[in-house]
Amino acid sequence: MKDPEPTRPIHYITSVGLAPYYTETSTETSLFSASDDKPRILLMGLRRSGKSSIQKLLCSCVFHKMSPNETLFLESTNKISKDDISSSSFVNFQIWDFPGQMDFFDPTFDSEMIFKGTGALIFVTDAQDDYVEALGRLHLTVSRAYKVNPDINFEVFIHKVDGLSDDHKIETQRDILQRANDDLADASLERVHLSFYLTSIYDHSIFESFSKVVQKLIPQLPTLENLLNIFISHSGIEKAFLFDVVSKVYITTDSSPVDRQSYELCCDMIDVVIDFSCIYGLTDAGSGCAYDKESLAIIRLNNTTVLYLKEVTKFLALICILREESFERKAIHEVFEVDTSTQGAVWRPVSSSGSNLSGLKYAALNGGAV
């Protein structure tokens, strides 16, 4: 097959081998169904391990960003702080930030209520501190939670690794992994799987790790990934991300490896776009959200790379990384023109994320057609 020609009819390829995906997604209602059983993500860990910092970084409204340094001055959390970012984000989940000194044996601690319906439990440990105590706590937490709800994904963030050298980092991770798994084996909980991530609030590792956590909770991930695969293979794009604008978590990317630099570039691009929108995009009505469906940004880097951001829904943005040559061939340009022209038919009002998904589907399909 030769290079795709831009003049080909738009809906030509929509039926080729893709129909199953389409029917599959059109029957979906929402990423996560009713709002009261939104999958919860619990943040737990010892006090001062950085839970609230993570929460603030991820969930703070984009228009009031908190810089990593500011999180130093956060007060200790005393009660469970529930952060529901479904109102401002594509990803419908709640983040519960637990105070570090939570006592599981407290009668008021309703583990039934808390762990039922929890999608993921993130345990935050401080890599710069002595983590023996944290590991004990981790074991306790995991065993309690597993008893109530064996479907929880257990994720361990080895946090504050910015202070460690590279060798030390991997050594710490290895050690924690070893001890944690040994503890679980001793308690004959071998079936519990812990995933470990090295994170720091000073770079993008926290966002990337959180992306992984969220991705595990998205049942449509394989479909989305395939669509992006098809999309990029037909349009000369090197890498495509589907970003949640608010939390800078990427919902999906194509299956090629994620490069740390490209990811960081994309995160920065979102920041730039949001900032620009705030400066120039606010209307008189001043709803506070300047980012809307008109949003589109192209950034040319001096290494012949082009970053292309296009909003997909109110909270989703598709960011593509492509070479200048393929950009000049207008492949991607056409794709998005198709998007806007068919919008009336395809993009329904942003009410449920299900329809957004089907919209995305079209974007990808049309991309294939160009």
Add this chain to the structure above:
Amino acid sequence: MEKMSRVTTALSSNAISGRTMFCHLDAPANAISVCRDATQVVVAGRNIFKIYALEEEQFVEKLNLRVGRKPSLNFSCADVMWHQMEENLLATAATNGAVVTWNLGKPSRNKQDQLFTEHKRTVNKVCFHPTEVYMLLSGSQDGFMKCFDLRKKESVSTFSGQSESVRDVQFSMKDYFTFAASFENGNVQLWDIRRPDRYERMFTAHTGPVFCCDWHPDDRGWLATGGRDKMVKVWDMTTNRPKEIYCVQTIASVARIKWRPERKFHLATCSMMVDHNIYVWDVRRPFIPFATFEEHKDVTTGIVWRHQHDPHFLLSGSKDSTLYQHMFKDATRPVDKANPEGLCFGLLGDLAFAAKESLISSDVNRKPYPGGDRRYPIFFFKKPDPTEQFAHVSSALSVFETDLNSNHMDWFVKTAQLYLLSGKPFAELCDHNAKVAQELKRPQVSTTWTMLRIMFSDPANLTATGPNHNLSSKLGTLPLMNSFSMKEMGTESRLERSKGESRPDNTHLEPGTSHISNNNEENEETEGSEGQAEYMFGDAELDDDELYSMEHDNQTVLLSNTVLSLLPLPNRHEAEVTCLTPIESFSLISISQPLYSPHLPGSFFCPIAREMLSYYAEQGDVQMAVSVLIVLGERIRKEIDDLTQEHWYMSYIDLLQRFELWNVSNEVIKLSTCSAITCLNQASTTLHINCSNCKRPMSNKGWICDRCHQCASVCAVCHHVVKGLFVWCQGCSHGGHLEHIMNWLKSSAHCPAGCGHLCEYT
């Protein structure tokens, strides 16, 4: 088809030949694989799936496997593998999660054999068992590895990596049942093919995803892994706990890794981001690649050694839609471009120097380094490898220590402390400084001071002190000084020696007077002590060229010195003139005669003095330049441009402060006439004021304390704020305007504030 079924087993029977060559593909490649006899290569990508024959001079397209009018997604390959036992069997991993096998022996155009659609997400890797014909393993983004028996329609076992994406799977060469899998979370797992429930062993190999792994071909149980953290690590899997034995740092994330056949320590890597090159590393040398292939214009996506027993051919596919065959002898060798010498200073002035051994050993005896000795020679030898085209290189590392107790700069400190720069008549200052220099065994400096005194003194002073006496006494002491000057700084000694050697040129022009014969003696002295000089400053042995240039510099100064010393004399000591060379005396007379003045004005010497100062400054003796500048003051200042002066001052002050000569440095600052220098003293002075009422610090605006809201320093006599000089009694701390207090105390002995204290003004 006949050609394909022919089996070549050993390399020796059919040696591979070829050259570096490439061919254009229609689309970017994702992966490549060769068949066992190294005659054909399969290229797979999202839009390409072809087989090329490797011929002597070129690639020839053999077969396009991507057939049909509407190619299905099953043709969009992320990975491909050619079976190493069965000539006609290929497997591909499709981006849509399908695992497809292809049978080239099929008579129809479509060679697709089996289709497994068990994975939900992209399959990243397929791998045939090295010895078992029907066993195929796949690793997918969805975190599962599946083992297929090609005689069955579905997978025989599923291995769960527990929701972490699998990036690579590789059957062990050594162990029939074992395979390794690498994961996006940085882990590597070892599995037994018979036990799908749980991994045998898991360890964290990298921070960030592990993209690839490869078992060492000579069943050692070595596993190489490469990850996004830009590292290549080699693990010894035979021990109880996997041990990292080698680690190579690359410049980009490592996407593919392949051990080089027949070379125990070599492996090839490529990156899928940023970097387009293919590197071959010797794992024992982790910082510089052994060889580099730089042909590709876009990232390399697949590498494979052409034959499993031939180390000289590497095939690679790239996103730039080319397929390359690289000859190892055409590779660039980064080592050749690297600088083979290294030099580094230690914290305490130690110096480490590494170079090729040949380079050092030839120099070792002849050229000991100044200020230290070779105490710790350490030798590194690399094992010679006769099969490579490299000359074996051994290098030596030497560490030189500086002698911390060396008194090299003592003269500087002493001079700085003893010099007088002001406070006395000009002539006395010069004399004093000349004496100081002489005591410190620095005859040239001493002479310069004397010279300056003669040049710039008033005639009255000149006659009073009698220059002739001065000169002869000075010259009388010269030889002695010179022989000692060896112990000073290297530059000094060079100066003296070249001076000594330049002398004979002068002397043969001059009729021998008592002064000159003195000079000659001095010469002999110098030359006699040259052995000592050499011992002290082995590397100060100058090349002839250098000597000449030095000589040239020196000669001007020297000549001007000799000439000048004699200049004031013509009037009264006629006989002395004979010691000048004819030309010089002519020029002197031509200037001095028409004037008929008894002596020359100081301004006449300014250009020479200026040159002299620049000379000293350039020789590194900025102390002399600045001292003379201060002592001469107005006489010379206009001659030298302000920036130069400022530069000298700054350097000298900096030096003084390094030696903690604060007082001298302060004096120099005070005496300097450059505005930029004098303000140095003002910049660092801060005055903190406390309120006299509440004893707390005053903010610096206004005269009212912002805490107690009262005027801070009120005169006890007139009750107004004192804005100028404030005098106060240290007994009762009352005070006021200087004038008022003085007047008051004339009339009364008590404090004007009425506290009853008996104040005393001195």
